[in-house]
Amino acid sequence: MKRIDWxxxxxxxKTAALARPAQRTAGxxxxxxxxxxxxxxxxxxxxxTDWCLKLDKAPPxxxxxxxxxxxxxxxxxxxxxxxxxxxxxDNVRVFHQATRPEDTPFIETTPGxxxxxxxxxxxxxxxxxPGGTAPLFSSLLMxxxxxxxxxxxxxxxxxxxxxEGGIHPAMILAxxxxxxxxxxxxxGAQAIAALTFGVELExxxxxxxxxxxGPGNAYVAEAKKQASAxxxxxxxxxxxxxxxxxxxxxxxxxxxxxxxxxxxxxxxxADAQVLLVSTSRATIDYILSEVEVQVATLPRxxxxxxxxxxxxxxxxxxxxxxxxxxxxxxxxHLAIQIDDPEPLVDSIKAAGAVFxxxxxxxxxxxxxxxxxxxxxxxGGARTLGGVTTxxxxxxxSVQLVTEAxxxxxxxxxxxxxxxxxxxAHARAADLRAEG
Numbered sequence: 001m002k003r004i005d006w007x008x009x010x011x012x013x014k015t016a017a018l019a020r021p022a023q024r025t026a027g028x029x030x031x032x033x034x035x036x037x038x039x040x041x042x043x044x045x046x047x048x049t050d051w052c053l054k055l056d057k058a059p060p061x062x063x064x065x066x067x068x069x070x071x072x073x074x075x076x077x078x079x080x081x082x083x084x085x086x087x088x089x090d091n092v093r094v095f096h097q098a099t100r101p102e103d104t105p106f107i108e109t110t111p112g113x114x115x116x117x118x119x120x121x122x123x124x125x126x127x128x129x130p131g132g133t134a135p136l137f138s139s140l141l142m143x144x145x146x147x148x149x150x151x152x153x154x155x156x157x158x159x160x161x162x163x164e165g166g167i168h169p170a171m172i173l174a175x176x177x178x179x180x181x182x183x184x185x186x187x188g189a190q191a192i193a194a195l196t197f198g199v200e201l202e203x204x205x206x207x208x209x210x211x212x213x214g215p216g217n218a219y220v221a222e223a224k225k226q227a228s229a230x231x232x233x234x235x236x237x238x239x240x241x242x243x244x245x246x247x248x249x250x251x252x253x254x255x256x257x258x259x260x261x262x263x264x265x266x267x268x269x270a271d272a273q274v275l276l277v278s279t280s281r282a283t284i285d286y287i288l289s290e291v292e293v294q295v296a297t298l299p300r301x302x303x304x305x306x307x308x309x310x311x312x313x314x315x316x317x318x319x320x321x322x323x324x325x326x327x328x329x330x331x332x333h334l335a336i337q338i339d340d341p342e343p344l345v346d347s348i349k350a351a352g353a354v355f356x357x358x359x360x361x362x363x364x365x366x367x368x369x370x371x372x373x374x375x376x377x378x379g380g381a382r383t384l385g386g387v388t389t390x391x392x393x394x395x396x397s398v399q400l401v402t403e404a405x406x407x408x409x410x411x412x413x414x415x416x417x418x419x420x421x422x423x424a425h426a427r428a429a430d431l432r433a434e435g
Contacts, residue, residue, distance in 0.1 A: 001276070001288055006321055007017035018134040018329045020378055021242070021310045023273050033189045033222045037230075045201045051190035058165035062203035063160040063172065070176045073169035085137070085170060088368040089177035092141050095370030096149045100155055100389040102215020116396045117130040121151035124207060125392055126195030126234065128214030128224075129159035131187060141419035143213050143387065144178030145280075150392035155180060156195060156209055160187025169275045188216075192223035208234070214386060215240035215374055218271060225246040237391055238376040238384045242271035245330040245362060246351075248322045248344070249287065253337045257358055259290035261335055262311070263304055264363055266295075270306035275329065277322050284313050323347035330381040333362050350382040406432035 004017045039047040052060045065067065074082055106114040127143045130136045140157060147155050157180055162168060165297040167185055175183045184206065186194065194201075197206030212224050212234050221241035228236045245265035249258050262274045277282050295304050316322045323344060326334055330350035338344065341356045348354060352375030355362050366373045401409070410433035415427035 001291070001308055001313050003284070004165050004312055004314045005323060006314050006316045008061060013262055014328065017312065017314065018275075018325070019274060021174050029218045030226075033226055034190040037193050037196070037223065037226055039148045039313045040190065040199065041197050043157060044197070045194075045199040048186065048190050048199050049191075049199065051188070052186050055188050056119045056161055056165075056186065057163075058161045058185065059340040060184060060201050060203070061161070061165075062182050062184050062201075063175075065166055065172065065175045069172055073172035073176075073251075076169040079174070081170065082173065084368075085141075085173055086177060087175070088138070089141050089145060091368050091370045092372070093149065094147045096146045096389045098373075100149055101393065101395075106400065108407055108431050110409050111334045112402035113399070113409055114401075115397055115399045118398050119170055119390075119393045119395055121393050122210050123152070124156065124211075125152045126192075126209035126212045126214075127157040128191060128195075128212065128216055128220060128416060129157055129171070129183075130214070130216050131162065131168075132159040135159075135162065135171050136369050137168065137170040137174040137318050140171060140174040140183075141215065141372065142374050144175070145179055146387060146389045147213075147373055147392045148179055150389040152392050154207060154209075156184070157182075157184050158184045158195065158206075159193040160191075161185040167415065178206075187220075187224035190221045192220060192227055196227040196230070197235075211235040211237065211392075213237040213240075213374065213391070215243070215377070217242060217269065217292075221378075237374065237387055239378045239380040240374060242273070242376045243268040243378050244273050244275075245335065246275040246277060246326055246329060246331040246333070247318075247335045247337060248277045248326065249266070249283055250278065250281075250319075250338040252339045253278075253283055253287070254358060254392055255283070255286040255290040255295075258287045258337055259294050261337075261362055262287075262296065263290060263294055264305035264361075264366075265333065266304040266311070267298060267300040268303075268307070271310075272307045274307065275325075275331070276311075277316060277325050278314075279316055279318060279322065281315055284315060288313060289348070302327075304429065319344055326351060327382075330379040332375045332381065333365075335360070335362055352376050352381045400434075 021026040049059055081134045082413050101119045104117045106116045129140045162275050195209045199206050224236045243265045247258050247261055265272050266272050298304055315405045327350045332352040334351040334354045337358050372387040376384045412424040414429035
């Protein structure tokens with residue numbers, strides 16, 4: 001973990017200190033993704049199958065969520081695991097039902113002129129669920145349940161197969177809790193391409209989706225970026241690449257907790273990035289020592305150590321400087337583990353999710369607190385929020401105008417239209433003013 005003294009840096013040095021891992025935007029990632037998208041656009045399902053065989057080592061496969069497959073998956077897991085998954089699903093559903101946006105009341109801006117915002121679900125959503133080295137069934141809950149609560153008509157979930165070419169039973173149970181009818185086994189840029197163009201495969205048809213959601217590795221993030229830039233291409237939720245966590249601590253922080261939180265994200269992916277920010281050099285020393293103790297005991301030690309190569313331990317003069325670091329970086333996850341954390345929250349302007357106090361473990365948010373853990377990475381938190389039911393909806397304004405309202409407003413609109421040189425606009429308003 002690289003140590004940095006924030007007060008010694010100029011503007012360029014601060015930017016360099018907070019740089020994301022280079023592999024996320026490496027040229028070979030861009031070119032490989034472009035090749036895959038072009039191939040799928042030209043050859044359709046045949047290209048998807050070829051890339052799945054090459055990269056996933058298994059053909060794409062549709063897993064129907066039937067009473068039989070659900071019962072088999074439930075029997076493959078300990079009862080405690082099944083209960084925990086159901087409780088997490090319930091919390092996610094409760095939170096998103098409570099925060100689902102509703103139509104606003106009509107607002108009268110001029111007598112006889114009333115307008116409101118109306119919310120509508122999008123028609124189709126492609127849901128990318130990371131997998132491969134770890135079955136992230138929690139991401140399925142965090143995407144498919146909000147999409148269902150929003151009322152999305154067609155939800156298409158894809159996830160990479162495991163090493164045996166199959167799927168973890170928890171993923172099937174998560175799909176059932178989210179009331180999906182199927183989940184497709186395919187990963188990487190080829191899965192994003194399938195959701196982008198729509199393809200016909202041996203097991204059925206994947207439709208082209210209106211909007212793509214979900215985190216993934218550098219190839220998935222780049223594929224979403226390129227897909228959204230295509231003419232008529234899908235919208236995307238946010239930059240959701242490899243995981244990030246910043247932990248802000250003071251001298252009263254518990255080193256074992258801070259270290260555990262840092263490693264909880266480092267074990268995700270070699271490209272994941274964790275940052276420790278503290279006003280105390282001694283506290284940094286204690287926490288880094290604890291990181292070394294804990295990482296040696298992890299089953300995913302090699303992945304965590306690779307991530308720690310891109311980690312930062314940043315010494316700051318005070319908590320105002322700590323807030324500056326957080327706002328410049330815009331972390332996906334921000335944990336504030338200081339003696340009086342709530343005032344610092346008011347200074348935070350850019351973070352996907354904030355975990356306040358030592359008991360608010362990021363892991364609780366990852367699995368069971370309720371808000372979706374699909375959050376912007378790569379600095380996206382400076383302008384974007386995480387997935388909510390609103391992410392799966394659009395707004396439209398609805399305007400009602402009476403004859404009396406038109407007589408009042410039309411002359412104003414006509415005059416403004418003529419100021420802009422748009423005579424046809426003005427005449428359309430004039431006709432309303434005439435009654």
